[in-house]
Amino acid sequence: MDKEKIMFHVKGLLEAIGEDPDREGLIETPARVADMLAEVLEGTAYSNHQIAEMFGKTFSAEDNGSDEAIIMKDITVFSYCEHHLALMYDMSVNVGYIPRGKVLGLSKIARICEMAAKRLQLQERLGRDIAEIISEAAGTPDVGVKIQGTHSCMTARGIKNSTARTETRTYLGSFKTDSDLKKLLD
Ligand SMILES: [Zn+2]
Incomplete structure (x- = not known):
């Protein structure tokens, strides 16, 4: 799974919904979401x-x-x-x-x-x-x-x-x- 790409797009998503991705509560959010998705969608990698x-x-x-x-x-x-x-x-x-x-x-x-x-x-x-x-x-x-x-x-x-x-x-x-x-x- 491409975590860098997820982080880039989650940051864009936060901007698109009108948030400030650089505020304190959100600054780590793209990285957290990337880690979470890697875990909860792990089965995507396997047939x-x-x-x-x-x-x-x-x-x-x-x-x-x-x-x-x-x-x-x-x-x-x-x-x-x-x-x-x-x-x-x-x-x-x-x-x-x-x-x-x-x-x-x-x-x-x-x-x-x-x-x-x-x-x-x-x-x-x-x-x-x-x-x-x-x-x-x-x-x-x-x-x-x-x-x-x-x-x-x-x-x-x-x-x-x-x-x-x-x-x-x-x-x-x-x-x-x-x-x-x-x-x-x-
Ligand atoms: Zn649905």
Whole structure:
């Protein structure tokens, strides 16, 4: 990520909104914003395939005794909406998959969700990205992802409905047709 370029443009942005970028409270702001963006948009540098390889350490499913669906709920992530560069917060991700001989470590599932969220996103696409990465990392076609999130571009402006949450679901493989599997994500 080009931090020098971010600093240059954040300074210009401050001027454009009528601020004095040289006043005491703002003098360090371009550098702080550049550092923050490098951190919260870290996933921009990686493809879904690269994230799957990064966090794809698996265990043999025999150790876990079954091929029943594995569900992990309430993974908290933050992301930024690509339409307004606005924070999407209070986001909770539920992930389910049916192992085909390989089981992902639980912490790896959370890291996958976090890294996919660290991009300019749309909530629907974040769900698809997570499903695609889990599918590749675990080597299974059967993945479901449910996301609930609050978008500050909606709650902080316009109708100011501060409690509105958006729910999106992504189903791959048998999650598409099996209503019992879908219910496991609730
Ligand atoms: Zn938005």
